[in-house]
Amino acid sequence: MRINYGIPLLDWGLLFKPTLWGFFVLDPASAYSLHWFAVMAMFLIGHSLLFARIGMAPAVAGFLSVALYFTGFAQFWWNEKGPVLAFFPWVVLVLLSRRLPKHWQLLLFYWLSASWLITNLYPPVQVSLAFVGALLVLGWQPVWRQPRNLVAAAVTAGLSAATVAVYLKDYLLATAATVYPGSRSAVGGAVPWKEALSYLFPFSTFDGRYESVIGNNICEVGTGATALTLLIGCFLNYRGVKSTWRRATPTQQLQGWLLGGGVILMVAWMLVPLPSWVGYPLLWNHAPGERMEYAFGVLVAIALALAAQTVGLTWSRRRLLLFVSLVLVGWVTLKLPATKGLYALNDLLVLVAVLPALWAWRRGHLEGTAALVGASALGGLIALWGFNPLQSARPIFAEHDTPMLRELAQQQRANGGVLAQGGLFGAVQNGLGFRSVAHVTAVPALAFWRKQYPEMPEQEFLEVFNRYSHIVLAEGDRPRVLFPDRIAIPAVKFLPDHVMLPTNPPRSERGLLGVPVLLFEGMEARGAMILPRAGRLLSVAPAVGNGQGTSNGRLVARLCHGSECLETSRDLRESVDNTYFELSLPSSLTLSVGDRLDFSMKLEGASTPVALWAYPAPSDSLALAMLVEGRPAERWLPRLDLRFEREAIQ
Template identity: 40%
Template structure:
């Protein structure tokens, strides 16, 4: 155990903070970059595309570790196939290989050979190397940007390198970052670099240019306002709390100018899909009120395993992704083990240190409180409009809220040392145990839950080791806070780090030949226009991603001009209600009539498409996508 205490102290020294010379290399950043290079060289991805490979008769092809998650269908059945489509289409803007000839510019970033590519550096390797390696790089670069970015941001806020590295990893292994990584991961990863760009000390024109580029890079990586808006709000609160110097007019104005230019570039690039989506029946221009976050999900920001099980099942009857949060045990540990006597001494001393401490506690706490009201209370949509929160469902605020809570815990641990005692351990154990019992239905069937749902209690063994070391004087008091950060990190990594598999990109871009793919090719050959209509089509955009001309697809912008000739009997209002939406288009044999069983699904009878459509009054068959 004495050796373990020396290791903890050594790890802290290995990552010196701001107090060390700036000429020291940042070992954590170097290690993260090296790991990213190895990840790319091996062609790995966190994709769940293995589900699709199983659908074509190649289960386990290229799977290195873990299990593909069917729940991540917005990645393996939508986004990854659209990357395949962009590659198969020669990186052109309009999909010449699709019956719909759809515009590939949309809210999901794709490697397209147009002026927007300048703001998508994650895709540059697609134009130089095999697409499998390029796809791996497009994932690895965001893992590197996330870990290095939050680490550098926390250092910029005055925390030591060791703390910042551990806190960055703890944030990376939160359930929201892991469960939604292959969709909104780019937004989470680029965000700290946006704040770091705001903190840069450059001539005003270079500062504005940097902000413009990072803003456009951020927004074009995945334009999803429900995540962008709360992150921007939390970022503003953190800058006010930790670096108010960055908000002086001389530095703020170039930042605002650059951000405005970046937003303008994003709007210019995506103005057509934005206009098309705004006019849809779904999702259209939604305006939401507050509330809707179940109390257990809100509390999971403090007790991260409150609403999920060891095997990634949710306990609220939603789905595992919808119960994700940005939470860890760190704030609970800080509140339990903090030396409140020393904190009181710091607060009584007055002066700039006290002012800074109060600001760094009050502003993130106030921002979190406002977000909590929006998450929990049935607030009218008009109340949130000034902050654009009427575009944000409450459960999309959880990562930004978790970031604020993490920073609050770091501030408390830095302000005062911790007191590691068995009495305080008992308080922590009781809190965790009661939460575990409540989440799992009380005391009934206790033995069964102990066997199947232990992650909730996984914080207790490493915490007991830390307390034992502290009680015996084997852990220096100055390292107690760092040890608690490591505990929170370890438990998040164990509990959520295995969600995404490690999947080789090679079978994603080099399709295995199977009897299923042979049947698809036979179906295409039998249709006069080369469309695949028979043979058990795959869901989402998989068919077109695999290179087949398929009507079963995901229409991101409505293809009204294509479908109208096939359904001439439908009135304009009914036609618009059915087809004017983002939707998974499903082709169903024997379906008596077209319909929409849910907001993002359109089901169409296969028999309508076995022959060319009726000709329009001008004598030509209509086709293509409405512009």
């Protein structure tokens, strides 16, 4: 059970999981809540102390900690990578301590760094954060620049890594030879330009609903960007840069070179197409550019805050106008082409945050740097506070009786005790107690999958299954890789009494070419299909989108085989979003291969629409054109799951 994710196991590794100790003295809900409260507190307090230690004023340090907490990367990845981000400042702080004897520093460094890795092992982020931490230690604690002490720190880091390797030995051995992540080797230039521009316009990659506007999912487009880059860029006292540098001590100049050089190196790895071997010395070949975005944001924020505090800021209406103009230009060019309406306005929230900050600066209530860093923090809080709202953990551990769970339980019972259904993300269905094929496997289950596909060629088999994988059920007749961490398994493999139409839906490199065909109250979709199988048909299940549980009314289905017609209906409040919605027939229909089956689906008694997921029809389709309200729906093929009796009629 030891994997890269920290879980409360009663073994010697618990010593290195301090945020999970509550599971052995509290009820699960309270312990879970304590864990995430501790992670949040560690992040905010740890970064504040770290920034104060390297010379920031208390207000600046506190505001900057909040600003980094409310970045897209931190919030969108929080429930997985929160501990990775929260332990980081403490690992660095202990080496920057001026009071602790060196042997205590090294002992605490060992424990904290091992805890950092064991509580949540994710090298792509930890490698890039370690680089930032090394720059701070070398720049702000001269004792570690001495060769003898540097060797002692390196040996301690090695002992920490060895402890992690021993604890996670089985997991590391099982994943070392995988296609992903074991064989992953990062190259430079992986960050898309729209994500790079988010360091100027921090909310440009997502809208007010926390939906990506540039492709990929919301986690992939979240960066470590704050509004600080544009704010400091507009208000910095550039005339004082040269004189400030001349007056700087050698140590301060070294700190400047370290921060500036670090930013340049990280920009090069993120944006320039460099071969993998260039990253070897810093282990960046294990840190894809998109996973470096948070560490880069931390380094940039540190450099900007220190520069503003040291060089000073200049207020003028012309500079304010420049800032407002740049925000508007970014909004018009990056956000408006991708989305419209109220949810496109989140880019402008930084303007709302800047007004009180500038007022406080002008009135002397806040020093300039604190005001601008505070504006950045307030802007992030307003834009992102709703993504991870504070709420009770008790519903997570409580037993529930809901229409959705009853539906899943019925499907599992009808399928011999195995749930072969999607609709919920990741391993949620397994976490709810179902024996779900749709799952997340951190360690490849090669023996299980070989039993399912004994005829599959070895090379193809390993390419598909030998990886960390989100397992999803899909149409088609062969397993395939959708993304490096996602594989599609033919649903019919685990649903032998089902036929899913279309059998081979059209695809692009990014996945299925599905579209939602909306039905409003009273609307009807009609069509026909040519059956590829004989048997007694028991139910039909269209793939529906219920708007995250907002659809209501009844979906009425009518199936006709020749002159024999059957009608059935069901309350859409029992549906699961973006998955099949089974409508059982009042009696079975006896069908033969090649028979034509006409269908209609109508929405009745609804105040909100429902979506029927459909595909563009290929020329050799087994289904005929679908009509919506009597008009051709661009020859869409509805996604349908037909369930037959176990014994098919020959």
